[in-house]
Amino acid sequence: MFSEAELIEIEKIKKRYESPQSSLLPVLWMIQEKKGWISKESMSYAAELLNIPYEYVLGVVSFYTMFFKKPKGKYHLQICTNVSCMLRGGYELYKYACKKLGINKEEITSDGMFSIEEVECLGSCATAPMMQVNNKEYFENLTFEKFDELIEKFKKEI
Amino acid sequence: MTKIILKDIDDLNTLEVYEANGGFSALKKVLKEMKADEVIEEVKKSGLRGRGGACFPTGLKWSFMPKVTDKPKFLCCNGDESEPGSFKDREIFERNPYQFLEGTLIACYAMGIKTAYIYIRGEYYRWINIIEECIKQLYKKGFIGKNIAGSSFSTDIYIHKGAGAYICGEESALMSSIEGQRGYPRVKPPFPAQFGLWGYPTTINNVETITNIPEIINRGSKWFASVGEPKHPGTLLFGISGHINKPGVYELETGTSLMTIINEYCGGVWKGKSLKAVIPGGSSVPPLTRDEALKAKMDSESLKEFNSAIGTAGIIVMDQDTDLLEVLTRITYFYFHESCGQCTPCREGCGWMLRILRRISEGKGRMSDLDLLISVADNIEGNTICALGDAAAWPVKWTIRKFRGEFESKIQKEEIELPNINKVHSIRHTDYYT
Numbered sequence: 001m002f003s004e005a006e007l008i009e010i011e012k013i014k015k016r017y018e019s020p021q022s023s024l025l026p027v028l029w030m031i032q033e034k035k036g037w038i039s040k041e042s043m044s045y046a047a048e049l050l051n052i053p054y055e056y057v058l059g060v061v062s063f064y065t066m067f068f069k070k071p072k073g074k075y076h077l078q079i080c081t082n083v084s085c086m087l088r089g090g091y092e093l094y095k096y097a098c099k100k101l102g103i104n105k106e107e108i109t110s111d112g113m114f115s116i117e118e119v120e121c122l123g124s125c126a127t128a129p130m131m132q133v134n135n136k137e138y139f140e141n142l143t144f145e146k147f148d149e150l151i152e153k154f155k156k157e158i
Numbered sequence: 159m160t161k162i163i164l165k166d167i168d169d170l171n172t173l174e175v176y177e178a179n180g181g182f183s184a185l186k187k188v189l190k191e192m193k194a195d196e197v198i199e200e201v202k203k204s205g206l207r208g209r210g211g212a213c214f215p216t217g218l219k220w221s222f223m224p225k226v227t228d229k230p231k232f233l234c235c236n237g238d239e240s241e242p243g244s245f246k247d248r249e250i251f252e253r254n255p256y257q258f259l260e261g262t263l264i265a266c267y268a269m270g271i272k273t274a275y276i277y278i279r280g281e282y283y284r285w286i287n288i289i290e291e292c293i294k295q296l297y298k299k300g301f302i303g304k305n306i307a308g309s310s311f312s313t314d315i316y317i318h319k320g321a322g323a324y325i326c327g328e329e330s331a332l333m334s335s336i337e338g339q340r341g342y343p344r345v346k347p348p349f350p351a352q353f354g355l356w357g358y359p360t361t362i363n364n365v366e367t368i369t370n371i372p373e374i375i376n377r378g379s380k381w382f383a384s385v386g387e388p389k390h391p392g393t394l395l396f397g398i399s400g401h402i403n404k405p406g407v408y409e410l411e412t413g414t415s416l417m418t419i420i421n422e423y424c425g426g427v428w429k430g431k432s433l434k435a436v437i438p439g440g441s442s443v444p445p446l447t448r449d450e451a452l453k454a455k456m457d458s459e460s461l462k463e464f465n466s467a468i469g470t471a472g473i474i475v476m477d478q479d480t481d482l483l484e485v486l487t488r489i490t491y492f493y494f495h496e497s498c499g500q501c502t503p504c505r506e507g508c509g510w511m512l513r514i515l516r517r518i519s520e521g522k523g524r525m526s527d528l529d530l531l532i533s534v535a536d537n538i539e540g541n542t543i544c545a546l547g548d549a550a551a552w553p554v555k556w557t558i559r560k561f562r563g564e565f566e567s568k569i570q571k572e573e574i575e576l577p578n579i580n581k582v583h584s585i586r587h588t589d590y591y592t
Binding site: 016017018019021022023024025026028029059060063064065066067081082083084086087088120121122123124125126127128132135136137138 | 341407
C-alpha cells in the first residue's frame with residue numbers, strides 16, 4: 001500500500017517513540033489520508049507493518065471517532081451540535097444540511113459527493129455554528145446562506 | 159489589564175517578531191544562569207496552577223519527577239482541548255505559538271527531559287500544521303535539538319496527533335494514546351511522575367500552563383504571584399460562548415467578576431435578553447444560577463462557594479429562554495458518547511441518565527426521576543478510574559438541584575407506566591464493523 005518514500009517516513013516516525021507499536025496512530029492517519037477510510041484490509045496491512053495483532057489495530061481504530069470505518073463522500077461534512085453550537089443554531093444547521101443534501105447520518109449522496117455527520121465539540125464555540133470538512137478545514141459562523149454557497153463551491157471544485 | 163499570553167503585538171506568531179519582543183530570553187537566561195532546581199523553585203514560588211481544570215500547583219508537579227535516574231523522562235503538553243465550551247489552546251497556537259514552545263523547552267530543562275510530546279487533538283488540523291512549522295523553524299535556529307543555544311542541554315519535541323476522543327485529554331489516557339493504544343485512563347497510583355509513558359517518569363501539563371512559564375522566568379515569580387487572585391494567580395484565557403454578543407477568547411486576570419466579563423468585555427447577553435444560567439468552566443462543571451452569576455468571581459477558590467469550579471474557563475452563557483432540560487440532555491449525551499467504557503458506573507450510568515432525561519423530554523417523566531438522576535450521578539461520582547465520571551455526574555446533579563423547579567414543570571402530575579427496557583453498552587464498545 002505504501003510507497004518506498006512513505007515506508008521511510010514511517011521508519012522515521014517509529015524512532016520518535018520508545019516502542020514501535022506507538023506509531024500506530026500516525027500510520028493509521030497516513031492510511032486514511034491515502035484511502036479516505038480504514039478498511040479491514042488496511043488494518044491487516046498496518047498490523048503486519050508494525051508486527052502487532054490485527055485485533056489490536058481493530059481495537060484502536062474502533063475507539064477513535066476520526067478514523068472512518070466506512071467510506072465517506074468526497075466532502076464529508078462534520079457539523080458540531082454540542083452545547084455552545086446548539087445554543088447558536090447547530091441543530092438547525094445540521095437538520096437543514098441533511099434536508100438540503102437529502103441524506104442522513106452515515107449516508108452518502110448518490111453522486112458520491114457528500115456525506116454528513118453530527119460531531120462533538122470541535123473547539124469552535126465562539127464562532128458557532130460551524131462545520132469541519134474531511135477532518136480538515138473549519139468553516140465557522142455559518143448561516144443557511146453561507147452553507148448553500150459552500151455546497152455550490154464544493155460542487156464546482158470537481 | 160495584564161496580558162501574559164495574548165499580548166497586543168502584531169504578528170507575534172512569527173519568529174522574528176517574537177524574538178524582537180524578548181522571545182527566548184527566558185530560555186537563554188535559564189540555560190546560562192539557573193540550575194534546574196532553581197527553575198522549579200521559581201515556578202513553585204509563582205503559585206502557578208494547572209490550567210487544564212484540576213488547578214494543581216505546577217511547580218509541585220514538576221518536583222515529583224525523579225532527579226537522579228538512568229531512565230528516560232518525558233513531558234507531554236496537553237493540547238487535546240475537547241471540553242465543550244473550551245477553545246483557548248487553539249488561540250495560543252495561532253497567536254503566540256513560540257511562547258508555548260519556549261515554555262516547553264524551559265519545562266524540559268527544569269526536569270531534565272530529553273523528549274517532549276505535544277498532544278494536539280486530530281480535529282485541529284490547521285493548528286497542528288502551525289505548530290509543526292514553528293518546530294521546524296526552531297530546529298533550524300538551534301532552539302530545539304542538540305546543544306540548544308550553545309549549551310549542553312538537548313531536547314526533541316514531537317507532535318502527536320489525536321484522533322477524536324475527549325477522554326484523551328485525561329492525562330493517563332493521553333499517555334495510552336501516545337503509546338498507540340485505545341485511549342484508556344489508568345489507575346493512579348502509580349502516578350505519571352513515577353510510572354508514565356512506557357513506564358518511565360512523565361509529566362503532563364496543559365498548553366496554557368506551559369505558555370505562562372517564559373513570563374514567570376522573565377518577570378519573576380513575585381510579579382506573577384501578584385497578578386490576579388493570590389490563591390490562583392496569573393491570568394486565564396476565558397473562552398466565552400453561547401448567548402452572548404461578543405463571543406471569543408479574552409485574557410483576563412483571575413478573580414475578575416463574571417458579570418464584568420459578560421457585560422464589559424463581551425457586550426452582554428444577546429438580543430437584549432436577561433441571563434438564566436452560566437456554565438463557568440466548560441460543560442463538566444456545575445452551572446451557576448443568575449443570582450450566583452451576579453456574585454461570582456472567576457478563580458478556582460471563589461467558585462467553590464457556589465459548588466462550581468473554574469475548569470478550563472470556558473464560559474457558556476444561557477439566556478432566559480434556554481431550555482435547561484435540552485441543554486442537560488445534550489451535555490449528558492456527550493459524556494455518554496465519550497465514556498471510554500472501562501468503569502461500569504460511568505459506562506452504564508451515563509446511558510441511564512441520558513435515557514431518563516430523554517424520557518422526560520418526551521413528556522414521559524415521573525417526579526421520582528429527578529431524585530433517581532441525582533442518585534445515579536452520586537453513584538458515578540468518585541467511583542471511576544478517571545474524572546470523566548465526575549464530569550458526567552456534576553452537571554446532572556447540580557443542574558437539577560439548582561433549577562429543580564424548571565425540571566419539575568416538565569413533568570406531568572400523573573404517574574406514567576413505563577415499559578421495562580434496558581439497553582446497555584457505551585458507544586465505543588458497539589461501534590464495530592458491521
